[in-house]
Structures are given as C-alpha cells and as structure tokens.
Amino acid sequence: MQTFTTIADLRAALAPHRLDGRTIGLVPTMGYLHVGHMELARRALADNDIVVATIFVNPLQFGANEDLARYPRDLARDQAMLEAAGVHYLFAPGVADMYPRPMETVVDVPTLGAELEGSVRPGHFAGVATVVTKLFNIAGPDRAYFGEKDYQQLAIIRRMVADLAQPLEVVGVPTVREADGLACSSRNVYLSAEERAAAAIVPRALEEAERLVAAGETDAKRLEAAVTAFIAAEPLARPEVVAIRDPDTLAEIGSVGDRPVLLLLFVRFGGTKLLDNRVIGPKNAKR
Ligand SMILES: Nc1ncnc2c1ncn2[C@@H]1O[C@H](COP(=O)(O)OP(=O)(O)OP(=O)(O)O)[C@@H](O)[C@H]1O
Ligand SMILES: CC(C)(CO)[C@@H](O)C(=O)[O-]
Numbered sequence: 001m002q003t004f005t006t007i008a009d010l011r012a013a014l015a016p017h018r019l020d021g022r023t024i025g026l027v028p029t030m031g032y033l034h035v036g037h038m039e040l041a042r043r044a045l046a047d048n049d050i051v052v053a054t055i056f057v058n059p060l061q062f063g064a065n066e067d068l069a070r071y072p073r074d075l076a077r078d079q080a081m082l083e084a085a086g087v088h089y090l091f092a093p094g095v096a097d098m099y100p101r102p103m104e105t106v107v108d109v110p111t112l113g114a115e116l117e118g119s120v121r122p123g124h125f126a127g128v129a130t131v132v133t134k135l136f137n138i139a140g141p142d143r144a145y146f147g148e149k150d151y152q153q154l155a156i157i158r159r160m161v162a163d164l165a166q167p168l169e170v171v172g173v174p175t176v177r178e179a180d181g182l183a184c185s186s187r188n189v190y191l192s193a194e195e196r197a198a199a200a201i202v203p204r205a206l207e208e209a210e211r212l213v214a215a216g217e218t219d220a221k222r223l224e225a226a227v228t229a230f231i232a233a234e235p236l237a238r239p240e241v242v243a244i245r246d247p248d249t250l251a252e253i254g255s256v257g258d259r260p261v262l263l264l265l266f267v268r269f270g271g272t273k274l275l276d277n278r279v280i281g282p283k284n285a286k287r
C-alpha cells in the first residue's frame with residue numbers, strides 16, 4: 001500500500017488505473033480504525049479493482065467546542081491495518097493539503113443538515129458534505145462506502161450525490177457492533193470503564209423500541225417518549241436526540257407499525273456522543 005499526502009500525488013497514482021478501465025472504490029474515514037471501518041474496506045475490495053482509503057480529521061465539520069484537537073489518531077497502526085486488508089492506497093492529507101486557503105466555496109445542506117444530529121452540531125453536515133465532495137473530486141471513485149451507523153450522514157451524502165449529479169454510486173454498509181451490541185466507534189475510547197459498561201443501554205434501547213412496536217405501539221411520539229425514558233433510566237446516559245423518522249427522507253412521521261420507520265439515537269455519556277439507529281418494521285424483518 002502506498003500512502004500519499006498531496007492531491008497531486010494521489011491523482012497521479014490513480015490516473016493509469018482509470019485509463020486501464022479499473023474501477024475505484026473510496027473509503028473516507030477520520031482514522032483510528034476499527035472493525036467497522038475494515039468492513040467498509042472489505043466491501044470496497046470485493047466490489048472494485050482498486051481501493052483508496054482516506055484518513056482526514058476534517059476541521060470543517062467540528063464545532064468550536066468539539067473534540068477536533070483530541071480526536072484519536074494513530075497513523076502507523078491504521079496503515080498496518082489497511083495494508084493487511086489489501087487496500088491499495090491511503091490518502092492521509094494534512095489540513096494545508098486539503099485546505100491551502102480558507103474555503104470560499106462550500107456544499108450546504110440547509111434542511112437535512114439542520115435537524116437531528118445537526119440540531120446539536122450546527123454546521124457539521126455542511127462540513128461533511130464539503131469534504132466528501134472534495135474527496136470525490138480528488139479520487140474520482142466509481143463507488144464510495146459509508147456506514148449506516150452515521151445514518152443521517154449517509155442519507156445526506158446520497159441526497160447530495162443525486163442533487164449534484166456526482167458520478168458515483170454510494171454504498172451503505174450495516175453497522176458493525178461490539179459483543180454487547182454497542183456500535184464500534186472511534187470515540188468509544190473516550191468512555192471511562194463505567195461509561196463503556198453503561199453504553200450498552202444504547203443498543204438495548206433499539207431492542208426495546210422494536211419490542212414496543214411488536215407489542216402494538218402505533219404512536220411515534222409515545223414511542224420516542226418511552227425510548228427516552230428507557231435511556232434516561234441509566235444515570236450516566238443523556239439522550240439528546242430520540243427521533244422516529246421516515247427512513248428515506250428523515251421527515252417526521254406520526255404513526256409506527258404500518259411501515260418501516262427509522263429510530264435515530266444520539267446519546268451523550270459525559271463529554272462523549274454516541275450514535276445509533278435501527279430501521280424498525282417490515283423492511284427490517286430479516287435482520
Ligand atoms: N460500527 C461501524 N460499522 C460500520 N461502519 C462504521 C462503523 N463506525 C463507523 N463507520 C463508518 O466509517 C466511516 C468513517 O467513520 P469515522 O472515521 O467517523 O468513524 P467513527 O467510528 O464513526 O468515528 P466517530 O466515533 O468519530 O463517530 C463512516 O462512513 C462511518 O459511518
Ligand atoms: C465521511 C467523513 C470521513 C467526512 O469527514 C466523516 O464524517 C466520517 O468519518 O464519518
């Protein structure tokens with residue numbers, strides 16, 4: 001595997017592959033890799049001739065009081081994991097490589113980006129949409145891989161690709177979990193031992209919601225309230241977003257049980273945010 005830090009070097013390496021008609025899969029990440037990221041890489045390797053992973057902790061998507069400076073980083077370990085998996089190229093630019101000047105041009109997502117996680121992270125999804133567009137422009141992939149764990153992010157990227165006719169396929173990859181059900185996440189390392197044990201409440205809340213719907217709950221607001229109370233019963237957990245939405249449009253919906261609905265959770269443990277979600281209903285029946 002070759003690692004590049006400049007846009008020009010990555011483009012030079014990919015140009016001959018494109019000329020020879022090889023397909024390129026892109027796996028964008030912020031690094032500190034775990035088995036969830038490696039599942040994206042595995043899928044990309046299965047579908048494409050050449051796979052490019054990217055590691056960039058993107059300042060544009062962090063709010064002023066967020067964890068940009070302390071975001072976990074370990075490039076040598078990440079390189080070894082990607083190399084062992086068979087990834088062909090790693091693009092790991094510095095901030096000056098990606099943003100040599102302040103960005104004048106950005107991709108905004110004013111409606112989808114303002115709700116749910118966006119309501120507690122203003123500007124976050126515009127930062128994501130902008131960097132992902134730039135990574136697409138740099139690598140020119142045929143397919144790009146994103147985790148379903150970041151459901152709103154995946155929905156926004158799908159919408160962006162459609163709205164802007166970006167010439168690639170977006171592939172969503174199911175969430176990889178720890179033994180107790182907690183979704184793998186780079187930020188899990190921030191959790192204290194007590195918080196890590198308590199965090200199992202998050203996937204259990206998804207199970208609880210599924211149980212309530214199976215038991216006949218039909219009202220979205222009542223279900224949100226019940227799930228919020230279930231999470232809040234764990235003293236270390238602060239539920240910030242508990243929302244039932246349309247799985248495709250993320251629009252609010254009133255009733256559950258008659259069609260698949262998205263349950264999206266954003267829960268804080270101390271200073272750490274954890275995300276999870278599940279599509280509940282007929283669409284999810286075989287999961
Ligand atoms: N458990 C997981 N299963 C599948 N994909 C995942 C998982 N965790 C993250 N991803 C995906 O990996 C890509 C890169 O995510 P990122 O580097 O932000 O990792 P992360 O673990 O989500 O980090 P954070 O803890 O900062 O949210 C995203 O598309 C994300 O959805
Ligand atoms: C897609 C992404 C790499 C853009 O910075 C980031 O938001 C992430 O890791 O999910």
Ligand code: BAL
Pocket residue numbers: 030061150153
């Ligand atoms: N995993 C999404 C990237 C972020 O939280 O900034």
